[in-house]
Amino acid sequence: MNKKLLVTLAAIATAAAFGLVLWAFLPASQKWIATAFLVLLLCRLCYMNGYAWGETINEEWWTKAEKEWWEQSIL
Secondary structure (H helix, E strand, O other): OOHHHHHHHHHHHHHHHHHHHHHHHOOHHHHHHHHHHHHHHHHHHHHHHHHHHHHHHHHHHHHHHHHHHHHHHHO
């Protein structure tokens, strides 16, 4: 796992804990606020997790592409 992914997951876990505490202490008529917060957080987790893994894949691909380009330009 790369460092950026771990930092992102730690930040999201902290925010999720805050959201769950918020959900626990809000009155029933206002639980939709905490529920919306947690749903948005889940969406963000999915997006950032995909971005972090995608960035790793892209870095590997660009490294391979650059290597091929350098090999072709030298020959």
